[in-house]
Amino acid sequence: MKIRQSRSDFRQRVRASLADENLRISLQNLGRRMDKDRQQRWAETQDINALRRQAQAVRLDGLRHLPELLETLEAKVLARGGHVYWAEDAIAANEYILDVAHQHNVQRIVKSKSMTSEEIGLNRALQDAGLEVLETDLGEYILQLAGQPPTHIVAPAVHLRISDIARLFHEKLGMPETYDIELLTAAARSRLRRQFLRAEMGITGANFAVAETGTLAMITNEGNGRFVNSLPPLHVAIVGVEKVIRSLEDLLLLLQLLPRSATGQTLTSYVSLYNGPARPDDPDGPGEFHLVLLDNGRSRLLADGYGEILTCIRCGACMNACPVYQAIGGEAYGWVYPGPMGSVLTPLLQTEKASELPFASTLCGACRDACPVMIDLPRLLLRLRSQASEAQRLTLERLGFHLWANVATDPGHFHRAQKWGHIASLLLGLGKALRRAPWPLSRWTQMRYFPSVAQESFSHYWVRRQQNGREQSTGNPEGTSSEN
Amino acid sequence: MSKENVLNTLNAALAKASLPEAKRHQPLAVLPTPEGSYMAAFQQALEALGGTSQMVENVVAARLAVLAILQREKAKQVLGWDEKVMPVPGLQQALADLGIIYRVPTITSGSGRGDISWLNDYPVSLTSAGVGIASTGTLILRSGPGRPRVASLVAPLHIVLLPATDIWPTLEAWLGFLRASGQVVDFFGDGVAQQIWISGPSRTADIELMLTLGVHGPRRVHVIIIET
Numbered sequence: 001m002k003i004r005q006s007r008s009d010f011r012q013r014v015r016a017s018l019a020d021e022n023l024r025i026s027l028q029n030l031g032r033r034m035d036k037d038r039q040q041r042w043a044e045t046q047d048i049n050a051l052r053r054q055a056q057a058v059r060l061d062g063l064r065h066l067p068e069l070l071e072t073l074e075a076k077v078l079a080r081g082g083h084v085y086w087a088e089d090a091i092a093a094n095e096y097i098l099d100v101a102h103q104h105n106v107q108r109i110v111k112s113k114s115m116t117s118e119e120i121g122l123n124r125a126l127q128d129a130g131l132e133v134l135e136t137d138l139g140e141y142i143l144q145l146a147g148q149p150p151t152h153i154v155a156p157a158v159h160l161r162i163s164d165i166a167r168l169f170h171e172k173l174g175m176p177e178t179y180d181i182e183l184l185t186a187a188a189r190s191r192l193r194r195q196f197l198r199a200e201m202g203i204t205g206a207n208f209a210v211a212e213t214g215t216l217a218m219i220t221n222e223g224n225g226r227f228v229n230s231l232p233p234l235h236v237a238i239v240g241v242e243k244v245i246r247s248l249e250d251l252l253l254l255l256q257l258l259p260r261s262a263t264g265q266t267l268t269s270y271v272s273l274y275n276g277p278a279r280p281d282d283p284d285g286p287g288e289f290h291l292v293l294l295d296n297g298r299s300r301l302l303a304d305g306y307g308e309i310l311t312c313i314r315c316g317a318c319m320n321a322c323p324v325y326q327a328i329g330g331e332a333y334g335w336v337y338p339g340p341m342g343s344v345l346t347p348l349l350q351t352e353k354a355s356e357l358p359f360a361s362t363l364c365g366a367c368r369d370a371c372p373v374m375i376d377l378p379r380l381l382l383r384l385r386s387q388a389s390e391a392q393r394l395t396l397e398r399l400g401f402h403l404w405a406n407v408a409t410d411p412g413h414f415h416r417a418q419k420w421g422h423i424a425s426l427l428l429g430l431g432k433a434l435r436r437a438p439w440p441l442s443r444w445t446q447m448r449y450f451p452s453v454a455q456e457s458f459s460h461y462w463v464r465r466q467q468n469g470r471e472q473s474t475g476n477p478e479g480t481s482s483e484n
Numbered sequence: 485m486s487k488e489n490v491l492n493t494l495n496a497a498l499a500k501a502s503l504p505e506a507k508r509h510q511p512l513a514v515l516p517t518p519e520g521s522y523m524a525a526f527q528q529a530l531e532a533l534g535g536t537s538q539m540v541e542n543v544v545a546a547r548l549a550v551l552a553i554l555q556r557e558k559a560k561q562v563l564g565w566d567e568k569v570m571p572v573p574g575l576q577q578a579l580a581d582l583g584i585i586y587r588v589p590t591i592t593s594g595s596g597r598g599d600i601s602w603l604n605d606y607p608v609s610l611t612s613a614g615v616g617i618a619s620t621g622t623l624i625l626r627s628g629p630g631r632p633r634v635a636s637l638v639a640p641l642h643i644v645l646l647p648a649t650d651i652w653p654t655l656e657a658w659l660g661f662l663r664a665s666g667q668v669v670d671f672f673g674d675g676v677a678q679q680i681w682i683s684g685p686s687r688t689a690d691i692e693l694m695l696t697l698g699v700h701g702p703r704r705v706h707v708i709i710i711e712t
Contacts, residue, residue, distance in 0.1 A: 026692070033693045046516060057506040064503065067491050074487075080674060086490040138699055139690035155690065162692050185688065185696045192700065197600050213672040223637060223686040223701025229631040229678070231600075233593040240492065248672065253654050256515055263689070265622045269533075270701065271681035278677045279595060285594025285677055295490050303497035306506055376504070424539040 002264070013332040020329075022161050027300045027326050030158050033218050035320040037264025038370065045087065045260065055257050058250045059311035062242075069211040069244045070293060075138040076214020077428050080276030082289040089296050097122065097203070097236055098129055100290055104234055106131065106200040110192075112218070112225035113137035114205030115153050115237050115314060116294060118336040119349070120202070131182035134199070136192050136224035145172045151330025151338060154262045154316035159329050175239050192224065202228035202286065203236045207258065209244045210251050214275045216291070217251055219259065219268040226272055235277070235286035242310040254313060262315040301348040306381045309380055311373050318367035318377060324360055335355060340377045347384055355391070358384035385393070408452035421453030515524025515619065517653040522618040523709055526651050527622030530707060535695055536705040539648075545643060546572045546710045550610065553643060553706065554584060561585040564610035565640055566630030571612055571647050571710060576689065586610075589632050609639035609702070613682075614671075615658055616651040616707070617635055620683055623707065624658075626671060627678040642702040644682075648712050 017023055042048045074084045076136060086094035101109065109131055111117065122135045135144045139157035143150055146168050150156030157165075162179050170177040175187050204225055206216040216237055218225050229235050245251060259265040278285030298310060317326040319339025330338035334355070337345045343361060347354040358381045367377040392398065407413045425434075434450035436442065444450060456464075518525035527537045540546045550572070554562065566588045567576045579586045587606070591597055611631070613623035623644055627633050636642055650659035662668045671679060686701030697703050 004566065029693055051515075053506065054509060056504075057508045058505045060503055061508055063501075066498065067494050070491070070494075073569075080677070086487040088493070089487055092486060136700070137690070138688045146658055155691055155693065158693065160691075165691055179675065181691050181694055181696050184691060185699050190700055193604065194601075197603065213668075214671055221686070222688045222690075222699040224699075226633070226637050226680060227700060230637065231591070233597070241490070248668070249656075252659060255655070261589060266529075267622060267681070267683045269683055269685065269687050270533065273672075273680070274678040275672075276677060277629070279675060281629040282677055283589065283629070284591040284634055285593070285627055293490070295493065299490075299493040299497035302494070303500045305500075305502050307497075307501045484584055 014328050017332045018326045023159050023329050026159050026161060027329055030320060031326045038317050039263050041260040041264045043441045051257060052372055052374050055254055055372055056254055058245060059373050062245045063307055063310055066241060069246060070241060072211040073214055073244055075208050077276055077291050082276035082291055084291045087292050087294045093120050093292050093294050094122055094125035097104045098125060099263060100236060101131060101201055108199045109133045109193055109201045109203060110136050110199040111203045112228040112229050114238060115336055116205050116240050134195050136228060138188055139345055141188055152316060152319060153314055154391060155172060169404060177328050196227040196231050199232045201234040202232035203212060204228050206237055206239045206243060208251055208254060209239055210248055211244055212247045215273050221269045223270060229272060229274055230285055233286055235289045238292045240298060242298055258313050258315055261317040261372040296383060297349040306348055306380060312341050313373055315372060317370040321366040321370035323362060344377060344380045355388040355432055358388060418453060418457045422455055425452040514656045518618045522651045522653055523620035523648050526616050526621060530684060533621050535684040535705040536710060539709045539711060542712050543572045543661060543710060546708050547575055547578055549708050550643060551578060554608060559608040561606055562608050562610055563587055563589055563606040564636050565635055569630040570645055572645055589634055603634060603638045606639045608641045609635050610643045611636050612645040615654050616646045617658060618651055619654045623682045625680050626676045633678060637701055640702055641704045645706045646707050
């Protein structure tokens with residue numbers, strides 16, 4: 001899947017999002033609800049930080065032993081009669097799944113929500129081959145009707161208001177325009193039920209893959225995931241290689257944190273655990289099962305020193321806590337993973353054109369504090385920023401900073417610059433800060449003030465203060481710092 | 485081969501990777517065990533999720549409880565598990581005596597399954613649960629012979645029979661027991677293709693984060709806890 005935007009598109013999208021009143025209300029709702037729910041659940045949990053440290057250790061342990069755990073997982077799935085395909089990238093994964101569909105003359109496919117499938121653009125690949133693909137999570141179903149991408153990894157349609165959905169269902173499903181959520185849900189339920197019963201293939205993701213037992217774990221609330229891996233005769237699960245964990249104990253530990261952090265639930269309504277196809281004596285269930293293990297850039301970012309982001313358990317807590325996400329929403333980020341985790345993942349998985357995303361952060365650290373596996377997102381964002389600016393061509397701004405670095409690291413230069421700087425400030429007729437500078441400095445002052453240089457330098461003041469003794473040391477030394 | 489390629493790339497990446505230090509501790513942190521009776525804690529947790537439950541003394545009372553619910557619901561047909569895998573004997577006969585059709589569904593995986601929309605005709609389904617978890621109000625159901633997956637999924641009302649002796653305080657305590665008694669294989673071994681942990685009714689908050697019950701799975705879950 002190609003990224004949908006260039007650098008200038010990103011800014012345009014941010015402007016459009018900021019101007020969207022409906023979006024603003026939806027996002028306020030999100031911050032008020034989801035982030036508060038998580039905070040409350042965490043507060044009730046005794047020693048939540050011990051739990052988080054354990055979860056972090058479990059995920060890092062899984063990463064360090066990825067190859068051996070993946071091989072154990074594969075052996076278990078094969079022993080139960082399942083098929084395993086190792087996909088190097090999105091193209092390989094899509095081709096394999098399409099092949100499987102063709103081999104079984106599949107026409108209709110039902111899917112449960114899978115960010116990994118969004119990442120590889122699976123729906124598009126299958127639809128281009130003439131297959132019918134239906135998203136069955138209520139939020140994803142709404143978005144598929146609307147022709148929109150998900151904007152949140154847990155609550156995909158969170159940017160839409162009920163009025164948008166009422167209009168959409170009226171136009172696409174021919175039902176009366178109603179704001180009754182029960183009716184809207186019932187309409188989706190009956191339409192999707194029909195498709196569950198007819199589909200020849202079901203595609204799911206998984207939240208975790210337990211190597212020890214060859215078990216895939218999928219947590220859901222609606223039950224659509226259960227239909228998808230129970231009714232169609234053919235089941236394909238697509239899983240990023242980083243989802244593998246060692247043991248059932250590790251699974252239980254992570255399940256203590258994932259729902260609490262995602263939706264504020266103790267546990268989701270359903271946890272589906274499955275391993276391979278239905279057994280010969282089973283009365284129902286898919287007769288054939290395929291597991292697709294996906295790399296798609298994960299090993300590359302591991303090699304480049306960004307492995308920590310692979311411990312992410314996709315709870316969405318970082319976006320719920322992020323002041324930037326709450327202002328601009330998920331669509332502005334331009335790809336399937338929004339918010340802080342997306343600002344790290346997108347430039348790493350989509351190597352082109354996303355270098356601006358790491359700058360869409362205030363580095364306030366709210367994401368790190370909200371992360372159940374303690375990923376140091378600000379540090380990763382900073383690292384991506386420095387990489388992005390190193391790769392940038394020489395600009396006036398960089399030249400300015402270069403000059404500044406030269407001056408600031410040499411006491412003699414610094415001292416002289418302070419003197420001349422103050423004189424220059426006086427000549428320019430400045431008060432305490434430059435609010436609107438002439439070009440080319442105007443590009444700086446569009447976003448922030450440029451401080452003027454004080455009459456007396458701090459080091460000068462300090463020496464004077466020491467010499468004059470206590471009687472003159474009261475009060476705030478004027479001019480040693482400028483506002484902003 | 486794609487497998488060798490992926491593994492080689494991963495191994496090379498791991499050799500270069502710098503990951504934060506984090507030590508695993510033993511034992512892993514576990515959330516607190518509910519106080520008092522596990523049965524009461526289970527009922528409380530389930531109720532908080534929007535489920536309902538009742539306690540009955542023995543299997544005869546359990547049978548009676550099932551019949552009472554079906555009559556109250558005016559259910560003419562019920563989807564369910566084979567009586568042989570459930571803790572309450574005589575159910576199928578008792579339902580037949582009342583003229584209620586009881587169907588243990590079989591859905592073939594091959595091309596010959598035909599139209600299965602009859603699954604929508606059942607207002608009520610009946611299964612048992614192998615395990616109940618008090619702290620989370622969770623029911624654990626395994627697939628297998630006589631235990632079709634759809635029986636806990638397609639009907640708007642799901643009735644579950646649960647022996648009180650199978651209620652564990654937490655998922656961790658249950659897993660600890662499975663480990664200690666060598667019974668992990670009963671739940672995660674070759675014989676079990678799928679198991680489902682059910683905590684209350686199906687729910688969604690996908691429209692403006694407002695809670696709605698029964699979007700795809702059962703809207704109502706009722707548990708009959710059998711004391712002996």
